[in-house]
Amino acid sequence: MNTLFPIYIKLDQVQTLLVGAGPVGLEKIQAIISNSPDARVKVVAEKVSTEFYEFIADKPLIELSNRSFSSVDLFEKQLVILATNNPKLNNLVRELCTKHHILLNVADKPSLCDFYLGSVVRKGNLKIGISTNGKSPTIAKRLKEFLNELLPEEIDETLNLMSDLRNQIQGDLKQKIEVLNAHTEQLVIKKEYDRAN
Structure with a gap:
């Protein structure tokens, strides 16, 4: 573990x-x-x-x-x-x-x-750290290569749009999280649909 x-x-x-x-x-x-x-x-x-x-x-x-x-x-x-x-x-x-x-x-x-x-995947403002708990740096390196190919280059544009949206939303933290979760859920659904078609 x-x-x-x-x-x-x-x-x-x-x-x-x-x-x-x-x-x-x-x-x-x-x-x-x-x-x-x-x-x-x-x-x-x-x-x-x-x-x-x-x-x-x-x-x-x-x-x-x-x-x-x-x-x-x-x-x-x-x-x-x-x-x-x-x-x-x-x-x-x-x-x-x-x-x-x-x-x-x-x-x-x-x-x-x-x-x-750990190995690090970078796409603009997105940074993903990969840890194998010190067991296998080679596996971490392979996962890095896989994620680099998998993640779209446009992800940074999406992050900037989400940042702008977060700054525009009114209300308390709970309300902001609900709105942002709804937007990102739609984003994931659309990506899955695009990939399937």
């Missing part, structure tokens, strides 16, 4: 630390920036790949320190991502994050994680 609680974090309002700047670190920073271009990330790594340097070259909100991790790197951080293959360091950071109430993700080590980085 997947008991994870899905949330969407405003990374431009959170201080994030990434430890590691090799291939896995590159994958993590790319995921962060593709989802949150204004994320403020501090990166600490003894070795930095050429590809990592190239990726962050035009991103002033990413601060890189080419050195070993130090406990002071956790100061004022709310989120930490480890992209290292150093079990001793991973366990040390796990202990420090627990002590200071900082959420931690450790690449390929589900048992050390407070949260996972």
Whole structure:
């Protein structure tokens, strides 16, 4: 049973630390920036790949320190991502994050994680996170590909129309929800009808 609680974090309002700047670190920073271009990330790594340097070259909100991790790197951080293959360091950071109430993700080590980085489907303002509870990132990737093909490009236009409608509806929250539910139900029925014909 997947008991994870899905949330969407405003990374431009959170201080994030990434430890590691090799291939896995590159994958993590790319995921962060593709989802949150204004994320403020501090990166600490003894070795930095050429590809990592190239990726962050035009991103002033990413601060890189080419050195070993130090406990002071956790100061004022709310989120930490480890992209290292150093079990001793991973366990040390796990202990420090627990002590200071900082959420931690450790690449390929589900048992050390407070949260996972799932696959993400994006269509304009629509964003769908996919979680396999850390069991199979490959399945999550395949589901992402499937949903990307399934969802129509016009979904963003529909979202904008629904946002305008929500702002125009008078009444209390319950009344607004009833009106919006009626509109979206018709939308789903119409899509099913169109697909059948």
